[in-house]
Amino acid sequence: MTELKGLYxxxxxxxxxYLRNRTRILSSFMQPFLWLVIFGVGIGSSLRGALPTPELxxxxxxxxxxxxxTLLFTSMFMGxxxxxxxxxxxxxxxxxxxxxxxxxxxxxxxxxxxxxxxQGLIVIALGLVxxxxxxxxxxxxxxxxxxxxxxxxxxxGLIIASFMDNLESFGAIQSFINLxxxxxxxxxxxxxxxxxxxxxxxxxxxxxxxxxxxxxxILGATWQPLQVQPLLIDIAIVCIFDxxxxxxxxxxxxxxx
Amino acid sequence: MRPIIxxxxxxxxFNGLIAVDKLDITVEPGxxxxxxxxxxxxxTTTINMLCTILKPTSGTAKVNGYDVVKEANKVxxxxxxxxxxxxxxxxxxxxxxxxxxxxxxxxxxxxxxxxIENILKLVELEDRANDLMRTYSSGMRRRxxxxxxxxxxxxxxxxxxxxxxxxxxxxxxxxxxxxELKEAHDITVVLTTHYMExxxxxxxxxxxxxxxxxxxxxxxxxxxETLEGDVILVKANNLEELAKLLTAEFGFxxxxxxxxxxxxxxxxxxxxxxxxxxxxATQNIFVESILLREPNLEDVxxxxxxxxxxxxxxxxxxxxxxxxxxxxx
Numbered sequence: 001m002t003e004l005k006g007l008y009x010x011x012x013x014x015x016x017x018y019l020r021n022r023t024r025i026l027s028s029f030m031q032p033f034l035w036l037v038i039f040g041v042g043i044g045s046s047l048r049g050a051l052p053t054p055e056l057x058x059x060x061x062x063x064x065x066x067x068x069x070t071l072l073f074t075s076m077f078m079g080x081x082x083x084x085x086x087x088x089x090x091x092x093x094x095x096x097x098x099x100x101x102x103x104x105x106x107x108x109x110x111x112x113x114x115x116x117x118x119q120g121l122i123v124i125a126l127g128l129v130x131x132x133x134x135x136x137x138x139x140x141x142x143x144x145x146x147x148x149x150x151x152x153x154x155x156x157g158l159i160i161a162s163f164m165d166n167l168e169s170f171g172a173i174q175s176f177i178n179l180x181x182x183x184x185x186x187x188x189x190x191x192x193x194x195x196x197x198x199x200x201x202x203x204x205x206x207x208x209x210x211x212x213x214x215x216x217x218i219l220g221a222t223w224q225p226l227q228v229q230p231l232l233i234d235i236a237i238v239c240i241f242d243x244x245x246x247x248x249x250x251x252x253x254x255x256x257x
Numbered sequence: 258m259r260p261i262i263x264x265x266x267x268x269x270x271f272n273g274l275i276a277v278d279k280l281d282i283t284v285e286p287g288x289x290x291x292x293x294x295x296x297x298x299x300x301t302t303t304i305n306m307l308c309t310i311l312k313p314t315s316g317t318a319k320v321n322g323y324d325v326v327k328e329a330n331k332v333x334x335x336x337x338x339x340x341x342x343x344x345x346x347x348x349x350x351x352x353x354x355x356x357x358x359x360x361x362x363x364x365x366x367x368x369x370x371x372x373i374e375n376i377l378k379l380v381e382l383e384d385r386a387n388d389l390m391r392t393y394s395s396g397m398r399r400r401x402x403x404x405x406x407x408x409x410x411x412x413x414x415x416x417x418x419x420x421x422x423x424x425x426x427x428x429x430x431x432x433x434x435x436x437e438l439k440e441a442h443d444i445t446v447v448l449t450t451h452y453m454e455x456x457x458x459x460x461x462x463x464x465x466x467x468x469x470x471x472x473x474x475x476x477x478x479x480x481x482e483t484l485e486g487d488v489i490l491v492k493a494n495n496l497e498e499l500a501k502l503l504t505a506e507f508g509f510x511x512x513x514x515x516x517x518x519x520x521x522x523x524x525x526x527x528x529x530x531x532x533x534x535x536x537x538a539t540q541n542i543f544v545e546s547i548l549l550r551e552p553n554l555e556d557v558x559x560x561x562x563x564x565x566x567x568x569x570x571x572x573x574x575x576x577x578x579x580x581x582x583x584x585x586x
Contacts, residue, residue, distance in 0.1 A: 002363035009360035017348045089344035096308055097361040098333040 006099040007107045014078075014111025018118070025122070028074070032123045035066045036130055055222055063132050064214035065187025067123050067142075071150045072185075072207055074119040076178055078112035079157015083167050091256075101253040109154050109249065116150040117143070134218055141217040148238045149210030155245035162252040185211045190226050206241040209234040259322065261286045261413055261445045262307065266316035269302050269469075276302040278469035279316065284445060286412075291460030292449040293554070299469040300449035301341060304417050307447070308338055321412045334362065337406030337444075341417040343398055347391040351382055351401050354390060355408060362409035376404040379441070380434055396427035403434060407442060414438070416448040420455060432458055453554040465558055472561045477554060484552040484560055487526030491519045491533065492545040499542050506536050515559070522556065 018024070036059060044058030051058060085091040094104055124142060127134060134142075160173060184198075185207040191199055202208050213234035215223045229237070262284035269277040277299040284290045292300045305311040307320055309329040318325045321335035345354050355376065359369045377383045380400040390398065399419070406414055419435065420428040432455070439446055450456050456463050457477050464474040473480060493499045496514050503509055503521065507529070511522035523529060526549045537544050 005360050005363065009357050013346065013349065013357060016353070017346070020348060088347065089340060089342045090346050091344075092310070092340055092342075093344040093358070094361065096310060096333055096336075096338055097358075098330050098363065099361060100330075 003099060003103045006097070007103050007110070010094070010099075010104065010107025011111040011114065014108065015114050018078075018115040025118075028070070028119050028122055029126060031073070032066050032070055032126055035069070036063065036126070040066075053222060053226065056219070059130070060132055060219070061190065062188055063127050064218050065185065065211050067120055067127075067146070067214055067218075068149065068185060068187050068207055068211040069182050070123045071116050071120055071146060071210070072153055072181055073178055074116040075112065075150045075153035076157040076173065078115055079154045079159075080161045080164075080167070080170060080173065081112075082108065082158055082161035083164055086161075086165065087167075095256070101256075102250045105158065105246070105249045105253040108158060109151065109246070112154045112158070113147060113150045116154065117146055120146045120150075135220075138218050138220070142214065145210070145213045145217055145235070148235065148242060149207070149213070151242040152206055152238065152245045155242070155249045159245070159249050159252045162249075162256045181205055181207050184208070186228065187211050191228050192226060203228070206238065209237045209241075213238065258286060260284060261288075262290075262318070262320050262447065264307075264316065264318040267303070267306060267313055267318050268315045269299075269306060269311060270314045275469050277306070277313075280469075280471060282464060282471065282474070284413075284447060286445055287443065289439065289446045289448070289459055289461045291456040291463040292447070292466055293451065293453070293456045293463050293558070294449075294466035295451055298466040300466055301417055302469075303466070304415050304447070304449055307332075308336060308415055309333055334409070335412045337409065337411035337414040339399075339402050339406045339414070339416045339419055341421065341449075343395075343402070345390050345398060345402060345405075348389060350387050350389055351393070352377070352386040354401065355386075355405055358405045359408050364409050372408055372410075376408060379437065380404040396423055396430070399423060399427075399431065400434065403431070403438070407438060407444075410442065411444060413445045413447060416446060418449055418451070420450075420452065428452075428455070435459060453558075457554055463554070465561055467562045473557065480554065480557045481552050484522055484556055486522060486524040486552070488550055488552050488556050489521045489523060489526050489529065489533070490546075490548040490550070491521070492517060492547075493519070493537065494543045494545070498540070499537065499544075502536065502540055502542065503533065507532075511560070513559075520556075520559070522552070522560070 040059035040062055047058055051061065082091065085094075099107075120142070124134060124139060156177070160177075184202045184205045186202055187207075191202055191208070194202070208228060212228040213231055216227065216231040216234065228234070260283045262282065264280050264282050267277060267280040268275070280303060282290075292303060294300050302311065306313050307318055307325060309325050309332050312326060320332045323331040323335065325332050346357070349357065352373065355373045356369060359373065364372065374383075377386050380403060382397060382401055382404070385393065385397065390401070393401070403416075403419065416435070420431045423431065435446065435448075436459070438444075446459075448455075448459065460477060462475065463477055463480060464471045465480075466472070473483075475483075491499060496517070496519055500512055500514055500519050503519070504512055509521050509523065513520055530547060530549060534544055534547065
């Protein structure tokens with residue numbers, strides 16, 4: 001009971017902090033907007049007629065990818081932000097509390113994932129405004145898919161942060177984790193048309209399956225012939241990855257001083 | 258009565274460097290126990306081991322009857338902690354920080370409101386409780402942290418340098434709070450400090466720590482008694498000569514040079530003052546000033562370690578300004 005309450009408390013703290021940071025919420029519009037409107041329209045015009053399915057515009061193809069990218073960048077950033085907690089000492093207050101490290105990890109993870117989810121919903125709203133066809137059912141189905149995708153990603157951030165003492169290496173994380181995961185997820189293109197070596201690497205990327213699942217949900221039957229895996233297999237892979245990362249994260253928090 | 262804290266050969270090494278060396282301390286319930294020592298003496302490392310933040314390299318420690326390694330969770334429930342560095346969430350309000358703490362420690366929801374309002378009253382932060390912590394001054398943050406450490410009614414409250422970095426006025430206030438909190442909640446307080454006045458004012462017993470070891474442990478008054486007498490401070494143009502001369506002339510045993518002063522500990526200081534001046538006059542040593550005072554904990558520390566507690570700021574410590582300040586308090 002105490003553990004559950006602690007979990008809720010830690011979750012609530014993350015969400016409160018996020019919602020109080022208006023600038024972050026506002027700025028979260030900007031990146032997906034640029035990708036969808038400028039990159040999406042720009043590349044879409046150059047590729048006219050060369051897309052794998054005539055029913056899809058390039059913007060529609062990359063929309064689930066940009067959604068995945070938003071989840072990735074937000075999750076990683078939120079996870080890494082544990083370094084702030086360490087730097088400002090708040091982490092100590094949590095670590096000496098009677099809560100188990102598993103609860104502490106899960107509280108942080110669920111809280112940060114919720115923030116990512118909100119960020120994702122903002123992108124969906126943006127998509128609707130831009131005229132991308134997303135049915136209400138698709139929006140509902142996006143929620144669990146986004147959550148499952150973000151769990152593992154937040155965990156990566158939390159684990160890295162538990163090993164780091166300052167934010168100076170944040171740039172390195174951007175170059176070595178965020179961008180490779182993003183580019184190798186098929187967010188901006190359709191995997192089947194890639195050279196085999198690139199396909200093989202992409203298939204090792206957990207985000208690939210998150211993006212694929214989002215495409216299944218948002219694009220519906222149109223996506224099936226182009227899929228990486230069927231929806232349920234995507235979800236299963238994402239779940240296994242989450243589970244693995246949660247175990248790793250609990251371990252990482254155990255060894256954190 | 259069963260001791261509330263008991264350590265047995267408690268040791269912590271960092272990469273071969275011994276931070277805490279076979280520590281044996283016993284703290285009785287209700288006591289105010291002080292760990293006094295210069296920076297790097299091992300005070301915080303000791304506290305961190307007692308609070309289960311650090312694992313001892315060897316030896317054992319029990320807090321409230323629980324082993325700090327094997328029963329870490331029970332220890333955590335028994336203790337309150339005010340860290341040396343701030344540990345609050347500055348994007349939450351004061352009240353939110355307190356509620357969060359209450360939830361982390363499993364304080365029943367029905368009691369939370371009452372406890373938190375009482376604590377806020379005690380540390381005089383009621384009117385600011387709904388403001389974000391980032392708008393608080395450092396003294397106010399410290400007060401909130403102090404109050405926070407008590408919300409779950411701990412048996413032992415650890416205060417790691419509770420007033421470091423605070424102005425003298427706020428520090429005096431903090432002392433008052435600590436005394437009041439103790440009075441109201443009947444808890445054992447363990448505090449580390451390198452402020453002598455703080456240790457003297459707040460602690461029933463003081464352990465003087467240096468290089469990871471306890472070099473003296475007693476009541477502040479007893480510690481001072483071990484010095485048996487007065488301290489004479491002489492400033493002169495040639496300290497080496499002066500010390501040599503005085504040793505030859507009067508046979509002083511406890512005489513040393515600290516910064517720009519010769520310090521002599523003697524049983525009866527008063528009658529010696531004119532004789533010291535007289536002796537130096539014939540030897541071409543010019544005495545700038547000569548002072549007599551009661552020994553304080555600083556002298557005790559000097560006595561046991563052979564150096565000042567704040568070696569990095571030794572000059573200021575023995576300046577006349579510091580003396581005056583001490584007297585005003």
